[in-house]
Amino acid sequence: MPLTYDTLVSVLAEVTGVDEELITPQTTLLDIEMDSLLLVEFAVVLEERHGVDLADNLDLTQGSTIADLVQALAEQSPNAAAAPSTTAAQ
Amino acid sequence: MTRDVAVTGIGMITPAGIGANATWQGLCSGQSFSSARDPLLAGLPVDLSCPVREFDACHHVPRRTVRRTDAFTHFALAAAQEAAADAGLTPATADPTRIGVVLGVASDSFTGVEKVCDRLRSGEHHLVSPLFLPRILPSMAAGEIAAHLDYRGPNFTVTSACASGGHAIGVARDLIRSGTCDIVLAGGAESGRSPVTAISFARMGALSTRLHDPAGASRPFDRDRDGFVLGEGAAVLVLENLNHARARGAAFHGIVAGYGASADAHHPVNPHPDGGGLQQAVRTALSDARMTPADIDHASAHATSTPAGDVAEARALNRIFSTAPPPVTALKGSLGHALGAAAAIQAASALLTLKHQAIPPTANLDHQDDAIDLDIVRKAPRSARLRTVLTTASGFGGANAALILRTP
Numbered sequence: 498m499p500l501t502y503d504t505l506v507s508v509l510a511e512v513t514g515v516d517e518e519l520i521t522p523q524t525t526l527l528d529i530e531m532d533s534l535l536l537v538e539f540a541v542v543l544e545e546r547h548g549v550d551l552a553d554n555l556d557l558t559q560g561s562t563i564a565d566l567v568q569a570l571a572e573q574s575p576n577a578a579a580a581p582s583t584t585a586a587q
Numbered sequence: 588m589t590r591d592v593a594v595t596g597i598g599m600i601t602p603a604g605i606g607a608n609a610t611w612q613g614l615c616s617g618q619s620f621s622s623a624r625d626p627l628l629a630g631l632p633v634d635l636s637c638p639v640r641e642f643d644a645c646h647h648v649p650r651r652t653v654r655r656t657d658a659f660t661h662f663a664l665a666a667a668q669e670a671a672a673d674a675g676l677t678p679a680t681a682d683p684t685r686i687g688v689v690l691g692v693a694s695d696s697f698t699g700v701e702k703v704c705d706r707l708r709s710g711e712h713h714l715v716s717p718l719f720l721p722r723i724l725p726s727m728a729a730g731e732i733a734a735h736l737d738y739r740g741p742n743f744t745v746t747s748a749c750a751s752g753g754h755a756i757g758v759a760r761d762l763i764r765s766g767t768c769d770i771v772l773a774g775g776a777e778s779g780r781s782p783v784t785a786i787s788f789a790r791m792g793a794l795s796t797r798l799h800d801p802a803g804a805s806r807p808f809d810r811d812r813d814g815f816v817l818g819e820g821a822a823v824l825v826l827e828n829l830n831h832a833r834a835r836g837a838a839f840h841g842i843v844a845g846y847g848a849s850a851d852a853h854h855p856v857n858p859h860p861d862g863g864g865l866q867q868a869v870r871t872a873l874s875d876a877r878m879t880p881a882d883i884d885h886a887s888a889h890a891t892s893t894p895a896g897d898v899a900e901a902r903a904l905n906r907i908f909s910t911a912p913p914p915v916t917a918l919k920g921s922l923g924h925a926l927g928a929a930a931a932i933q934a935a936s937a938l939l940t941l942k943h944q945a946i947p948p949t950a951n952l953d954h955q956d957d958a959i960d961l962d963i964v965r966k967a968p969r970s971a972r973l974r975t976v977l978t979t980a981s982g983f984g985g986a987n988a989a990l991i992l993r994t995p
Contacts, residue, residue: 514651530651537717538655544714 500547505567508546512539522564526557549574591844592763593995595837596674596825597935598666598774602637602818602922606669610932611939614921614947615968621816621923623801627780633789633796635804636780637818637923648735655718656731657696662821662928663728663776664735670772671736674825675837678737680770687740687768688732689759690823691751691775692725693927693982697783699723725927728776728821740768749891749924751775752822752931753980753988757846759826769831772823775931779817779924788817791856793893805924806951807890807917808897808959815891818923822935839995840938844975845876851985858896862903864987865889865979869907872977872989880908883991884971885946887933887978890917891924900979901959914971916964920950930980930988937976937992945970 510517515529531539536555543549555569599606602620603613613620621637628634639662644653647665667688676686699719706715721727726744733742741762745755752775759773779785788794795804795814805816826843849871851864859865873879886904890897897917904912918936925932940946945968952965975993 511654514649514654534717534721535655541714541716 500543500549502567504547508539508542509563512542520563522562522567524563525559526561526566527559590764591829591842592760593827593829593832593837593842594824594840594938594992595827595832596670596676597840597938598669598673598823599821599932599935600639600642600662600666601820601822601925601932602639605642607673607935607939610936611943614918614936615945617948617950617966619802619805619921619950621801621804623798625780628782628785631782631785631789633785633794633798635795635798635801635816637805637816638780639819652731652735655722656727657698657722658778658819659692659696659776659821660728660731662778662819663690663823664731666774666776666821666823667732667736667772670823670825674827676770676825680835681831682769683737683739685740685769686738687759687762687771688729688738688742689745689755689762689771689773690729691745691747691753691755691927691931692728693746693748693751693777694784695723695725696778697723697781700783732772738772740771746927747986747988748982748984749889749926750930750980750982750986750988751927752929753934753978753990754848754986756824756826756843756931756934756990757848757988760843760846763826763828769828771826773826774821774823774935775928776821777925777927778819779926780819785817795892803951805892805920806953807888807892807920807949808901808955808961808963809952810954810956812892812894812897814893815919816923818925820922820925820928820932822928822931824931824935824938841941841995842993843990844993845872845878845991847871847875847989849987851987853985856983858899858981859985860899860902861906862899864985865900865903865981865989866906868987868989869903869977869979872991876991878975878991883908883913883975883977884973885913885940885976886915887937887940887976888915888917889930889980891919896981898956898958900981901961905960912961914946914964914969915961916946917949918947920952930978933978933980934990934992937978940976941973941992941994944973946973
């Protein structure tokens with residue numbers, strides 16, 4: 498299953514228990530209470546389901562936004578074809 | 588200082604129902620809630636279980652919590668919330684640092700352990716979920732209750748296999764009696780519906796293999812019993828310092844009047860043939876309650892439906908109550924065996940028994956074992972004047988716990 502922006506938001510919603518509608522590119526990790534454990538869990542789900550290999554930890558803080566997360570994913574994942582793009586975001 | 592501790596709230600999630608009232612009605616129906624072909628146990632030689640039905644964790648627990656926690660934690664949170672609401676606990680009721688949580692949980696839940704083992708074997712270490720450990724640990728249920736309800740006092744989990752819930756209530760009672768806490772939420776939570784748990788008990792020969800008659804598989808004290816049925820659930824009591832409860836005008840379900848704990852010091856998993864340790868625990872509880880055997884109006888037995896265990900417990904009761912044991916019931920005929928939660932479910936049910944002045948029947952008791960000389964309630968609830976109930980529990984390791992509950 499290709500990793501689109503919508504899929505990414507859906508995984509974020511699943512991992513954090515936050516409604517998908519509340520997750521926008523401007524939402525911060527703090528807003529959705531994405532702590533370090535959930536960030537690792539998020540990476541596990543991405544690799545298991547979407548083959549996105551995150552060799553290193555994502556360089557993010559609690560103040561990082563979903564747009565930052567998308568950017569970091571694109572930079573880190575060698576699976577470039579699966580890298581998400583922000584163009585789908587409203 | 589008063590020795591007695593009040594019970595001001597009850598919460599239960601069991602195969603008989605969601606909530607204490609539904610559980611009570613289910614128990615009084617006399618039916619067994621066990622069934623075959625549990626999808627969680629698919630492919631195992633024994634796939635019987637007594638599941639909690641029609642329980643949507645998201646109705647009781649935030650979705651975020653549901654996703655990263657296991658069934659036993661969901662049951663514990665739901666039961667704790669019911670108990671706290673029943674007791675009328677609000678943030679202003681007590682200093683949160685003086686409200687504790689003590690739960691009995693027998694083991695790790697084992698959920699996802701197969702996947703972790705697969706990842707280890709294949710060297711895919713980076714694909715092991717960081718939520719695995721916090722999901723399965725027995726201590727998580729008590730911790731989640733504290734986090735969700737803001738109870739900041741002592742918080743720990745007691746483990747003595749199938750006696751865990753009884754010891755948790757006893758230890759919690761002592762925290763109040765000693766003055767350490769004003770209120771303790773005490774009970775047990777467990778789900779036995781795990782392939783690891785099921786195959787392990789099956790290999791020990793502990794489980795019923797009555798696959799042709801799932802609803803008749805759990806039959807404590809019956810001559811045709813052949814083992815227990817794995818169950819699940821949680822029960823949580825709000826235990827409260829008597830004066831604290833009176834000062835806020837709380838309603839009492841009853842009093843924890845006596846508690847006794849003992850070790851068989853006999854065998855890793857077999858009960859002492861005469862229930863020697865169990866007798867000692869009951870005598871300690873009687874002494875603690877300043878009662879004699881004649882003061883006990885009813886006994887809710889541990890009786891899991893294993894051939895050896897039920898006989899040993901019956902012998903213990905006959906020794907303690909040398910003249911005439913009071914009427915006995917065994918709830919596991921209806922509920923199966925919820926392991927670490929079982930003794931807490933018995934204690935909560937005993938309080939409901941006092942409230943309703945009726946003893947729920949032992950399901951599936953069609954032909955009482957000739958070797959068991961007890962007056963066992965069967966088929967329908969029995970009305971009786973009841974002031975006290977004894978509940979007993981025994982676990983692997985040889986641990987025993989006895990509680991005496993009485994009317995306010």
